[in-house]
Amino acid sequence: MNEVRLTARKGRWIVLCVITLIAAGLLSPWASSHPDGLERVAEDYEFLHRAEAVHEWAPIPDYEVGGIPWTALRIGLAGVIGAAVMLAVLWGVLRALTGKGRERAGGTDHGHGAGASSGAAD
Template identity: 60%
Template structure:
């Protein structure tokens, strides 16, 4: 039995990942400027100004990288950093999950091979 593996198409996945990151970084500065979620509710009920203190431990406060003079670059870079952080976390999580369950999958393929031979 032939099993489909993502690693067989590794080059395509890498190209798609880079394209996704590039498009997200280039388009994120033009995201909607209108507030969403809690920020919108705070604006509607008049308590938005009470939440102006930025957490000093925030890595990327207000979704912008500090120290860069161009707004589009600050926002795009923040989006790219967010994508990369999530990719690393998800890669680590899926890698740890597949390592712990690898033995069960190998045993299952051996059973299918025996059935094919019969």
Template identity: 55%
Template structure:
């Protein structure tokens, strides 16, 4: 199931909207987007594209796969302790 989800993230992410997200749109509409030219830090995956890859489909698809894999990892790390079975009384480990 995880493999199917990663493949879907890689393929579907190429067809994502090229339009700016909500915050960028508000900044454009109110004319203060230019004030934020120099970011204070660089994102790991800026603009949902992997830098250094020339193929548009590959750099966006790979960003989708990496994002989905990170999400799986975080959810697994959170759910693992929550799903641990309680020890039975009187049972030695």
């Protein structure tokens, strides 16, 4: 039919993982440093100066890890750290979300089945 689903082929997810690492670690230092859409508009209409940071304690400001002499490494490392943090945070949060509902969750996949069949088994 016309339905699609997420691929179950592990290889494709591994490739995505590799692409993510390459993008975050190797390509990020070579990204365009021109102002992006919003920054361009802010410059053109002269309100970029209104930008301020209410927190100065970000550990890796502007995607550059401090204390490393090579720019490419500063940015690439920031990218890899960010990608890893993202993976860990989302994994943790979503695990916690599904974990709590797990007793009931058997029923979410098969809809009405779980409750009814367990009742029948009794």
